Amino acid sequence: MxxxxxxxxxxxxxxxxxxxxxxxxxxxxxxxxSIHCWQGDDVTGFETSKSALSGGIAATGNYxxxxxNGEELRKDLDKALTLIPGKHKINLHAIYAETDxxxxxxxxxxPEHFKKWVDWAKKNGLGLDFNPTIFSHPKAADGLTLSNPxxxxxxxxxxxxxxxxxxxxxxxxxLGQTCLTNIWIPDGYKDVPSDRMGPRRRLxxxxxxxxxxxxxxxxxxxxxxxxxxxxxxEAYTVGSSEFYISYAARNDxxxxxxxxxxxxxxxxxxxxxxxxxxxxxxxxxxxxxxxWDSDHVILLDDEIxxxxxxxxxxxxxxxxxxxxxxxxxxINRIAAWTIGTRNMIKALLSAMLTPNEKLKELQEDGxxxxxxxxxxxxxxxxxxxxxxxxxxxxxxxxxxxxLDDVKDYEKNELxxxx
Numbered sequence: 001m002x003x004x005x006x007x008x009x010x011x012x013x014x015x016x017x018x019x020x021x022x023x024x025x026x027x028x029x030x031x032x033x034s035i036h037c038w039q040g041d042d043v044t045g046f047e048t049s050k051s052a053l054s055g056g057i058a059a060t061g062n063y064x065x066x067x068x069n070g071e072e073l074r075k076d077l078d079k080a081l082t083l084i085p086g087k088h089k090i091n092l093h094a095i096y097a098e099t100d101x102x103x104x105x106x107x108x109x110x111p112e113h114f115k116k117w118v119d120w121a122k123k124n125g126l127g128l129d130f131n132p133t134i135f136s137h138p139k140a141a142d143g144l145t146l147s148n149p150x151x152x153x154x155x156x157x158x159x160x161x162x163x164x165x166x167x168x169x170x171x172x173x174x175l176g177q178t179c180l181t182n183i184w185i186p187d188g189y190k191d192v193p194s195d196r197m198g199p200r201r202r203l204x205x206x207x208x209x210x211x212x213x214x215x216x217x218x219x220x221x222x223x224x225x226x227x228x229x230x231x232x233x234e235a236y237t238v239g240s241s242e243f244y245i246s247y248a249a250r251n252d253x254x255x256x257x258x259x260x261x262x263x264x265x266x267x268x269x270x271x272x273x274x275x276x277x278x279x280x281x282x283x284x285x286x287x288x289x290x291x292w293d294s295d296h297v298i299l300l301d302d303e304i305x306x307x308x309x310x311x312x313x314x315x316x317x318x319x320x321x322x323x324x325x326x327x328x329x330x331i332n333r334i335a336a337w338t339i340g341t342r343n344m345i346k347a348l349l350s351a352m353l354t355p356n357e358k359l360k361e362l363q364e365d366g367x368x369x370x371x372x373x374x375x376x377x378x379x380x381x382x383x384x385x386x387x388x389x390x391x392x393x394x395x396x397x398x399x400x401x402x403l404d405d406v407k408d409y410e411k412n413e414l415x416x417x418x
Contacts, residue, residue, distance in 0.1 A: 003398060007389035010382035017355040024352045025390050027317070033344055034089045034129045034180070034323035037096060039336050040076045041067040042329045045095025045133070048103045055135030055143075055186030056230025056293070061330025065414025070098045072417070074120050079409050080337040081124070083402040085345060085394035089127035089177065091323050092117060094164055095136070106133065107159035111170035118174045127177030129323065132157075132164035134185045146206040147187045147199035147238045154206055157185075161210045165220060172219025180283060180321055182256055183207075184225040188233025199238045204247065211251060221321075222253040223283050227261040227293070249278065258285035258325060259303070260293035269306035276316055285325035286344060295326040297336045300343045308347035313356040317348075332414075335406050349390065350383055 001009070011021035042059035044050065046069060053059065067073035077090060094106055097113035104113065114128075121128050134145045134157055142148070145157045161183060168181035187199065211222065226241040241262070248255040255275065259268045268284065275282045286307065288296040298304055311320045322344065328336050355374070362371040388398045397405060 010385035168220035256283040260289035312351035
């Protein structure tokens, strides 16, 4: 049987549960994943004067062929996007500004420094998201930025965030797709602090000042991202989950949850429904923590599936902004993008191919036996045939065939960069 024939046969298994598979694929095709550019160059960026990675960020490995400039990074993204079904967004950090060799400090970046990215996104029908880069910089060397006791340092990062929000607005206006501008800082202390309130008060005041700049939410949505700890900030993190959830709620902005930024016994999938009850939209950074926030390429594992289920079963595909955040330098970087993004989409498809209303009904009726039985049986339903057809419809390689494209690209492009 060919792919279409297998699809027609397999979708009958789902249709007996009232699932319209053709419609599900149409809905899946509308979902935009925000694919992070920094997997392609190990979070190096294009600044003329580069600082070593800091702020608890580490890209481990030295696989050959990483992108060294904007043209190479966009070329690599072009290749990855031919292997990923759907039409998505690209997430940029401020360090990916292109200044034609001119030294431009981070508090002086302007929309014009991202024109090449916007032109490329227009050509490819992509949206862009953005992040101020508040790490890997001399003014972040002591581990404190927006909460720094030194007003001069705080003001520098406030100006950087204001400049970043204007760039997000520029993306939204130019591309007709709202940009999400996300603020994450590494601030904290290695050992037990004698004052927890002071840094958090300064962070609040810095964020208040950043948001005095009025920007239409049609073009740019503001977001803040928490973290439980970081390397060099093991004992205390200024931007905790409680701080940012409270700040976002008070100031009508978004809170972002990164799957690696919580205690190992916490799971973000359990938090989504609680956040959706009190927020119009929430945002995710999806990575795979291995013992810590190590940002491994995401697998189609239980937690990713649970994330997708919570989004789908709560009818929140339009309310949860899904971004990726992993950077593995030990494997082919185009393959990393492809594996991770395809797995996120597969997880959503799996959730959509689940009789969620029936399972909710069984739970409400207290029929936990049948609920458990069905949840387990659906794990071996023929989703692979549906996925392969979806890929074929989107003109991307089916199953593992995409690996051939990556191998050819490595041979003909990446190996030339050594």
